[in-house]
Amino acid sequence: MTDTSRSILEMNAYSGGTETSPLLLRRQANMGPAAILFYREPLELQRASGAWLEATDGTRYLDCYNNVPSVGHCHPRVVEAVSRQIGLLNVHSRYLTEIVESYLERLLATFPEHLAHAVLTCSGSEANDLAMRMAIRATGNRGFIVTEAAYHGNTAAVADVSPSSWKSGHVPDHVRLVPAPSADAYGPSVAEGFAAAVANAARDLGEAGYGLAAFICDSVFSSDGIHADPEGFLAPAIDAVHAAGGLYIADEVQPGFGRLGHGMWGFTRHGVAPDIVTMGKPMGNGFPMAGLVGRHELFAQFCEDTGYFNTFGGNPVAAAAGMAVLDCIGEEDLIGNAARSGRLLMEGLTSIAAENNRIRALRGTGLFIGIELAKTDVPAGEGVARLIDALRQRQVLIGAAGRTGETLKLRPPLCLSASEVDFFLDALRLALREA
Ligand SMILES: Cc1ncc(COP(=O)(O)O)c(C=O)c1O
Structure with a gap:
């Protein structure tokens, strides 16, 4: 590991800020330095179903991060x-x-x-x-x-x-x-x-x-x-x-x-x-x-x-x-669906990459896809972190991987539908412009 490497736990982690949510303060008091949370403004969730998570303010997020609820949240x-x-x-x-x-x-x-x-x-x-x-x-x-x-x-x-x-x-x-x-x-x-x-x-x-x-x-x-x-x-x-x-x-x-x-x-x-x-x-x-x-x-x-x-x-x-x-x-033929939705995702990503030189490489198969970003003046992990935040604003949750956190990691539930694939692709197009 070089000093440019980052712990995967550190990527996109909350690292303190102006946030004054009472729940966040309780978490910090309870766990001290062991508290690890995603996002600069941590998300407070209340329920989930299929490929979607719902925050306490009612906003719904397409879950492209969590590979645990693989057959769909709360199936x-x-x-x-x-x-x-x-x-x-x-x-x-x-x-x-x-x-x-x-x-x-x-x-x-x-x-x-x-x-x-x-x-x-x-x-x-x-x-x-x-x-x-x-x-x-x-x-x-x-x-x-x-x-x-x-x-x-x-x-x-x-x-x-x-x-x-x-x-x-x-x-x-x-x-x-x-x-x-x-x-x-x-x-x-x-x-x-x-x-x-x-x-x-x-x-x-x-x-x-x-x-x-x-x-x-x-x-x-x-x-x-x-x-x-x-x-x-x-x-x-x-x-x-x-x-x-x-x-x-x-x-x-x-x-x-x-x-x-x-x-x-x-x-x-x-x-x-x-x-x-x-x-x-x-x-x-x-x-x-x-x-x-x-x-x-x-x-x-x-x-x-x-x-x-x-x-x-x-x-x-x-x-x-x-x-x-x-x-x-x-x-529910979820392996077949992972193959089909994965193909749709890859096709969409390939056309986005053709128009956008920020994407250096696409890798993966089924519903496990990596989007590697090109090297820029911004440190690799920082560029990806900005994109992760921009996608969150577009109601998509996603994570990072790779030695320097240079790759967006897509792992949605295996039940991801064709319209949810489109939702993700639209959000990514906009986030690439904004972040
Ligand atoms: C490839 C791999 N192996 C093992 C583990 C450890 O699993 P657990 O967190 O359930 O202990 C993880 C967790 O992220 C993992 O990604």
Whole structure:
């Protein structure tokens, strides 16, 4: 990380001001320096539905930021399933309950057969933490490779492999960073360049005495600025990881559950076979649930040393939420809709980019799209922050990604309609003129 890098938590964050909202003052008193809020003038929300959020002043905002309420905010089917189950039974996972087993079977059926078992947790961080422990146990190694602006979560171990959240820029001894797979970093042969960088990092970890426990990557490199194409570019890097004796952990916390408009999981676009897949965010459409799936022998080895118990992870209410999410994805053809609405968005963005030299590149697939802004005199993150504010004035909520926050990150609910795509495109045209 260079000193031009910004923590993704800092991008577009509220950093104090003249605001005197009583609720904001209460928040600051309650949380002190831990209070992080979006927007120079923070938003106070009261309800949501479909792809829309409503503020307390009645203004409605098209949600192009939040990938958790992925089947739509407050989807009635999820609300009903959670309410029914919490009125019937909710208990930790050391008893037998039909709904939990049915959910695990449905979830596992979405993965290739070699990913034989699943564990449920409450957060993506917990899932990645457990995946790292399994990798250390299976390989006997302690080193990890991640991309330069990766984010994988907030436990002590996972924060060590989440450079986008580091403020000091200090890289832990057992971690090696590789530039994200882009033509800017590797030229036209991204697949070969990325694989060589991963192989070098693995060699370096070996020489430093750590060895390679795992390469962890987000299948769409979300916080690195979204790098989805060409399909298959990841395969040589995964071969290099396995050749070095490490595991490949596919972090599907962001791209998973159909967001890429191509099956359920992002790694399948690359034709690779992860040893472990972690997931979370959209899994319960807002009900806190996450988990991992992995190969049988990894579970067996790990459980020789220690069991895994998570009081709230995978309880019957989580299973009900997860089941309702899978029902919605299937019955409402949300993966197909992500592909269709994603195509419409990309077509519209391509024509906006043709008329506007502030847009340097468009990347992504399905409903995960990055709009990279051209370098100007204004620092990259600042230019994007202005645009994010201008879009908010136009009733669109959106975020940023990339090492210097140079990329607008679009992740609307998968139910986004064609008219909502138009709403976004109109707002962006105006915001580009204004900001
Ligand atoms: C790719 C990725 N992995 C893991 C996590 C951590 O998930 P959680 O915030 O649920 O702990 C995040 C959260 O933003 C993420 O983006």
